Each structure stands twice: as structure tokens, then as C-alpha cells.
Amino acid sequence: MAYSEKVIEHYENPRNVGALDKDDPEVGTGLVGAPACGDVMRLQIKVKDGIIEDAKFKTFGCGSAIASSSLATEWLKGKTVDEAETIKNSMIAEELNLPPVKIHCSVLAEDAIKSAISDFRTKQTARRALAGEPEAKADGEAAGARGE
Amino acid sequence: MQFPIYMDNHATTPVDPRVLEAMLPYFSGKFGNAASRSHAYGWTAEEAVSKARETIAKLIGASNPKEIVFTSGATESDNLALKGVAEFYKEKGNHIITTVVEHKAILDTCKRLEKQGYEVTYLNVDKDGLVDPDDVAKAITDRTLLVSVMLANNEVGSVQPIAEIGKITRARGVLLHSDAVQGIGKVPFDVEKMNVDLASVTAHKIYGPKGVGCLYVRRSKPRVRLTAQMDGGGHEFGMRSGTLNVPGIVGFAKAAEILIQEGEAESHKLFGLRERLRLRLMKELDELRVNGSMKSRLPGNLNVSFSFVEGEALMMAIKDVAVSSGSACTSASLEPSYVLHAMGVGDDLAHSSIRFGIGRFNTEEEIDYVADLVIGKVKKLREMSPLYEMFKEGIDLSSVQWAAH
Numbered sequence: 262m263a264y265s266e267k268v269i270e271h272y273e274n275p276r277n278v279g280a281l282d283k284d285d286p287e288v289g290t291g292l293v294g295a296p297a298c299g300d301v302m303r304l305q306i307k308v309k310d311g312i313i314e315d316a317k318f319k320t321f322g323c324g325s326a327i328a329s330s331s332l333a334t335e336w337l338k339g340k341t342v343d344e345a346e347t348i349k350n351s352m353i354a355e356e357l358n359l360p361p362v363k364i365h366c367s368v369l370a371e372d373a374i375k376s377a378i379s380d381f382r383t384k385q386t387a388r389r390a391l392a393g394e395p396e397a398k399a400d401g402e403a404a405g406a407r408g409e
Numbered sequence: 410m411q412f413p414i415y416m417d418n419h420a421t422t423p424v425d426p427r428v429l430e431a432m433l434p435y436f437s438g439k440f441g442n443a444a445s446r447s448h449a450y451g452w453t454a455e456e457a458v459s460k461a462r463e464t465i466a467k468l469i470g471a472s473n474p475k476e477i478v479f480t481s482g483a484t485e486s487d488n489l490a491l492k493g494v495a496e497f498y499k500e501k502g503n504h505i506i507t508t509v510v511e512h513k514a515i516l517d518t519c520k521r522l523e524k525q526g527y528e529v530t531y532l533n534v535d536k537d538g539l540v541d542p543d544d545v546a547k548a549i550t551d552r553t554l555l556v557s558v559m560l561a562n563n564e565v566g567s568v569q570p571i572a573e574i575g576k577i578t579r580a581r582g583v584l585l586h587s588d589a590v591q592g593i594g595k596v597p598f599d600v601e602k603m604n605v606d607l608a609s610v611t612a613h614k615i616y617g618p619k620g621v622g623c624l625y626v627r628r629s630k631p632r633v634r635l636t637a638q639m640d641g642g643g644h645e646f647g648m649r650s651g652t653l654n655v656p657g658i659v660g661f662a663k664a665a666e667i668l669i670q671e672g673e674a675e676s677h678k679l680f681g682l683r684e685r686l687r688l689r690l691m692k693e694l695d696e697l698r699v700n701g702s703m704k705s706r707l708p709g710n711l712n713v714s715f716s717f718v719e720g721e722a723l724m725m726a727i728k729d730v731a732v733s734s735g736s737a738c739t740s741a742s743l744e745p746s747y748v749l750h751a752m753g754v755g756d757d758l759a760h761s762s763i764r765f766g767i768g769r770f771n772t773e774e775e776i777d778y779v780a781d782l783v784i785g786k787v788k789k790l791r792e793m794s795p796l797y798e799m800f801k802e803g804i805d806l807s808s809v810q811w812a813a814h
Contacts, residue, residue, distance in 0.1 A: 269725075292795065293812060295812060296756070296796060299756075301795055321718070321796045323719055324722050326722075327793065
């Protein structure tokens with residue numbers, strides 16, 4: 262299969278490979294896919310004051326899956342959590358020129374982003390409940406504070 | 410070294426320069442039609458074809474050169490064997506026995522025959538990809554016409570017990586066909602000693618040209634009959650019409666002659682190279698699994714699952730080497746190999762498998778280069794693999810609730 266130049270570039274120089282401490286309350290972890298299907302993505306975000314200040318990934322999968330997750334981490338950094346949620350698989354597929362048989366790689370990357378955000382929000386809710394804080398939308402406030 | 414290094418010799422082989430040299434005169438000066446009986450051009454072509462028949466018969470242990478029916482290759486030979494026998498003997502029975510690890514040329518032909526009312530039994534294989542001859546014996550009924558079992562598997566290199574199966578089919582009065590494409594000249598194969606009644610062979614897997622092959626059809630004890638699948642001039646003893654590909658047949662025979670003379674020594678060399686690669690990989694990398702039998706295996710085949718690394722990603726990383734993957738992302742479908750599946754290899758490991766097919770023109774230098782490259786890239790991809798990290802942390806990956814997609 263012929264890969265697009267962008268896929269090859271990400272595959273050969275993947276951005277943000279690695280792991281963040283999954284027990285850190287500011288870290289959200291998404292683990293999606295299945296070994297039997299040939300691809301598993303783990304995507305992690307570290308959120309400070311509502312802004313994603315770091316993102317890391319590890320992927321078991323083909324070149325397109327690795328490139329999709331690498332690109333996702335690149336896009337996530339510096340975004341608010343709400344902004345991150347608007348990333349769609351079609352944007353990833355378009356940016357990387359994925360052929361039809363590889364669209365599922367971009368779908369998986371979107372799932373990984375959603376899953377990491379959901380994990381982060383669950384942790385925040387649990388932390389607030391423990392601290393007896395009201396159900397404030399921490400990341401929503403921070404998004405406002407960015408003043409954009 | 411020439412890049413990419415070719416290590417996919419189960420798919421096809423380059424034409425040996427000696428084969429090419431033998432073929433060249435038959436394209437121009439000796440261009441005659443082997444069916445032309447009225448002039449020297451025809452006689453020259455016919456003589457070359459009969460000599461070729463003798464050489465190819467010798468390679469497979471056939472006693473009569475007229476038992477060699479030239480075709481366009483193994484796919485046609487497989488089709489002719491199965492459809493031809495099924496059609497000719499349809500009054501006698503309607504049952505065919507084969508295995509789940511056969512080439513698609515056999516499996517898809519069987520599927521078509523099933524649609525036409527024939528019954529097909531697909532025998533399972535063990536974890537090494539081998540068929541149990543007892544299973545063949547048990548599957549035979551009084552309606553069985555033919556058993557078709559490949560000599561060696563194209564993916565995992567497992568060499569089937571054809572001689573044992575031949576004893577059973579001969580005793581029970583059932584015909585035995587073998588798709589011998591991958592094993593010819595590499596492992597022992599003799600249609601007389603093994604009681605094989607029909608055998609498919611192709612030239613391009615033995616350093617001959619593409620587009621030519623043959624079907625061995627036994628002429629005595631028993632005499633095998635089949636219905637031609639191509640109508641026309643009645644060439645090839647009425648079994649396969651069509652003007653003979655004389656240059657191709659000459660090349661096929663030259664390739665066979667080289668194997669008769671050098672095949673045994675070459676198999677030793679291929680085995681040495683294969684083991685050199687296997688041992689280097691096993692020494693430097695953990696969690697490897699070799700797929701297929703280590704006892705009964707093609708000398709040049711190494712099919713390995715590199716756990717926690719996806720096969721297509723690895724092929725992309727080692728693009729200096731031409732190999733193929735059991736992970737189907739390479740083909741249009743996304744299903745992993747049906748052969749590995751039949752052997753009980755999990756989908757996760759099937760997605761992680763690479764097939765190295767070592768051949769005549771590979772060198773020790775190339776093996777060492779490939780070993781170093783693969784070791785380095787597998788380590789790099791494992792650093793990037795969440796599965797390898799989890800495995801190293803002691804997490805049982807089979808206990809994780811994965812979201813299948």
C-alpha cells in the first residue's frame with residue numbers, strides 16, 4: 262500500500278511518544294481498540310487550568326494508526342478540553358490523506374481523544390466530590406479565562 | 410547488496426540467468442508452433458517440448474513424460490485437476506476432501522464445486538499447520554472421488570505427510586491430488602513413491618518464468634481421466650487446448666534440470682540461512698513465536714510473530730526488505746491470515762506476523778543485514794507499543810476488556 266507523505270513523516274518521526282502518570286488527577290487516559298483487531302491506541306492528556314499542556318501516545322497498529330495518534334497529540338497540545346472535543350476523525354483523515362481502508366485509524370484516534378477527556382472529567386468529578394466542592398465546570402471556566 | 414533485499418521467494422522467484430539463456434532462442438529463431446507438423450519450425454518446437462516433458466517428469470518422479478500436461482500455471486492446474494476429475498467421475502461420486510490451509514486456487518474451486526452440488530470436506534490442521542492422515546482416512550466415504558492436500562504451505566512452510574496420505578488413498582481407491590508448488594525441488598516429492606495421482610507445479614516458484622506450469626496426470630495404475638476445461642485444438646492429450654508456450658516450457662524445464670542437479674545442496678544452504686536468521690532474531694528479541702512446524706518445514710521459510718508489534722507497521726519500518734505479512738492490512742481485506750487462524754494462532758499474533766521466504770540468490774550478508782534491521786525496528790516499535798508496556802508491567806493482556814471495533 263502506498264502511504265501519503267504525511268503518514269510516512271509522522272510514522273518515521275512520531276511526536277509525543279511516551280506515557281504520563283495515569284494516577285495523576287490532572288491526567289486523562291484513553292485506551293481504545295483491541296489487539297485482535299490489529300490496533301490499540303493509548304492517548305493521554307495532562308490538563309492544567311483547563312488547557313491541555315501535554316499529550317502522549319503509544320500505539321500498536323499500522324503506519325496510519327501510528328500517524329493518526331501522533332497527529333492527534335500534536336493537535337491536542339495547547340487546546341482547551343472543550344476545543345479538543347471538537348476534533349473529528351474526518352479532520353485527521355483529511356490531514357493525513359488516509360485511503361478508505363485506513364479511515365478506521367482516524368476513527369480510533371477520535372475515540373482515544375474522547376476516552377482520554379472522559380477519563381479526565383471523571384477524575385475531576387470524583388476529586389471535587391471528595392473535597393466537597395460544588396459541581397463547577399472547571400475546564401469551562403478556564404476556557405473562558407483564556408479570553409479568546 | 411541490492412535494495413530492497415528480496416526475501417519473498419514464496420510469492421515468486423527471479424528467473425535464473427541460465428533459464429533465461431535457455432529460453433531466448435525460442436522467442437525468435439526457434440519460434441515455431443509445437444503443433445505444426447508440416448515443417449522444421451514446428452518439429453524443432455515439438456522436440457523442445459518433448460525434452461522438457463522428460464525433464465519435468467524426472468523432477469517429480471513420473472515414469473511417463475506423457476503424464477505432464479502443460480498449463481498456464483498452478484492455478485489453472487488446480488482448477489483442471491479438481492473440476493476435471495469431479496466432472497469426469499460424477500457418476501461415481503460427488504465428494505472431495507481437502508484442507509483448510511490450501512491455496513485459494515483449491516479452496517475457491519471447491520466452493521464453486523459445492524455450488525454445483527458436490528460435497529467438500531475441509532480437514533482441520535494441528536497447531537503446526539499439519540494434516541493428520543488419520544483424519545483423511547476417516548473422511549473418506551464410498552462417494553469420495555478425490556483428496557487434495559498441498560505438499561507445503563505457502564505461508565508457514567509446513568510440509569504435509571503426502572506419503573502417508575498416499576498410502577491411504579491408494580488402499581481406498583480414491584485419487585490423490587497435491588498442489589506441490591511450494592515444495593518442489595526443496596523437499597522430497599515423488600509421485601510414484603508417494604502414490605500421488607495428480608500434482609500441480611509452476612515454473613515461477615523454481616526460478617523459471619511466470620505463466621507456465623503443469624499438471625501431472627497419472628496414466629497407469631490407476632489411469633486418471635479428466636474432463637478438459639478448455640475446448641479447442643485438443644492439445645496436451647486432449648486435456649488442455651491452447652498453443653503451447655514453448656519458450657516458457659523450455660525455461661520451466663531448464664529450471665527443473667537445475668533443481669535435479671542442485672536442489673539438494675540448495676536446500677541445505679537455504680536451511681543454513683534460515684536458521685542463521687531465526688537464531689539471531691531469537692537471541693536478540695523476546696516474545697517471538699515461530700509459526701508452523703520446525704520438524705516438517707520448507708528450508709527457506711521463516712514465519713514469525715513479533716508480539717506487540719503490528720505486521721504492517723513493521724513492514725513499513727523494514728522497507729529495505731521485500732517480505733510479506735500475515736496481517737491482512739496489506740491486502741484489501743482487513744482479515745488476518747486464514748492459515749494462521751486455522752492453526753489456532755490468535756488474531757493478535759496473526760496481526761504481528763511476517764513471512765521471510767529465503768531463496769537461491771540470498772546471501773549470508775543479506776541475512777545479517779535483515780536480522781539487524783528487524784531487531785532494531787521491532788525494539789523501536791515495541792517502545793511505541795502500549796501492549797508491550799502493559800506486558801512488561803505484568804498485565805495479562807487476555808484479561809483486559811478490549812473494545813472490539
